Amino acid sequence: MSTRQDTAPRTDCAVDTNGRITFRLPALTAAARPRLLLRLRPAKGGPERTLHHLDLEPGAADGRPHAVLEPHPALAEGRWDLYLLPEPKAARQRLRPGLRDLRALVDGHLRDRTSPVAVRVPYVTKDGFLALRTWLRATHAEALALDLADRGITVAARLHGAGLHETAMVWLRLRGTGTVHEVRPRIDGDGRGFSFTVGAGDLAGTAAHTGRVWDAFVRPAADAPPVRIGRLLDDVADRKHVHVFPALSAEHSVLRPYYTVDNDLAIEQTPADSPT
Template sequence: MMSKHDTPLRADCAIDTDGRITFRLPPASAARPQLLLALRPKKGRPETTSHHLELEPDPADGKWHAVLEPLQALDEGRWDFYLLPEPGAERQRLRPGLRDLRALVDGHLRDRPSPVAVRIPYVTKDGFLALRAWLRTAHAEARALDVTDRAITVEARLHGARLHEDATVRLRLRGSDTVRSLRPRIDEDGRGFSFTAGQKDLTVDGGGAGRFWDAFVLPTADARPIRIGRLLDDVADRKHVYVYPAMTTDGTAARPYYTVDNDLAIEMT
């Protein structure tokens, strides 16, 4: 455990438009240091997945650096960073230094091929460096959300696939088999689309309060559903950052929001 007199070990990181992340750590006396990425397991589960990156000294300033290449696939989830001074040594968790995420800010403007891999370095609630990773065959990036007293309209763009004439937006009531199918308005390039959900689309027998609708798009009528969310910028945790008003009708409110995984959903209250 670190005492109050110890200096936290910090790592700088910078990401480019291709998703390549370069890490830099202060000079150290270690002979064979490695940067360890550990996938955070679900609560109560053991840690099972990790990656090691070799740290190399930079002749210019003596700092150690490592590169996480864009083609190195990371499982979807949250990854914690550690310094491993040498193989078999006790690992040391890293604090964040400078984080250069400028290349991510307008990431939604670039079309992505399949599979869609997204990585966003961020700072955990307890002040450590971590990485949020998504890896999906295709992804529908939500853009503008417009909420009125009658409807919720969503604009989005599909990455890793194209929409066909029989494309469908599907709202699925969480924890049930209940679905609502909506016809999207499709842009000429087959990637951009929008859809509108009214109160009747979100109403179910027995009332709707306390329920949640998850949003998907199907590129063709028989295709696998693709989650609609917002991943392609520098915000790792969007749920409490992007807050939208509710559509209220007959005492029932429908409010769009982003889940803990940055996926789009609609909450009924």
């Protein structure tokens, strides 16, 4: 049986080191001014509000039309679905993924970013269509490595869009409350890289009968707002089930770091006698 997904055009995309994305579609039948539509996915049950259009240019050699999404202006944070508009007033057609060249994103964490930090990662949705995952933040702290040992969880990270003052502090904020556990970070000589360790007993005294989650932030200076620590600067759009870490027993608690659905870093804390 034929479905809409089966007949949707396949679209190749390639990202360069400047964040420019080129979309290349199959050759189209004669059409008046075909365009590419990017739609910011609304909240469930919410109205469609944000659309972005790109003109499709004819291919010089192979006849395949292409569109270029420039790095600026930056797209709002969220998930963007891609559609083909064959001609004005025609019904939009959802696009399926072809070849995705994301090599330029793999080592994106090695390049320092200015504010605002804008990230765009093409990915395939659960139902098999092409989409973009985007983040847009004034500043961002990129988690680089997590190491679990007997002494605790050590995180190495790098701040983008700002620098670290000697008064910088890592915050572990208990989700849903105003409770914050502070950790003094070790700051690299360039004032951007830093690391910190959550000791085996640091959170043990706050253990509850049910699980708790601590969200990780860095406050660049004593008078600066906290910046979320996460991992955004590579080719992985959804990290939660890709990077899975073991648990660490910590004085009547079990600590397990993980990435949230937004690719932000958190630490789950459960009592040591909880069933696994």
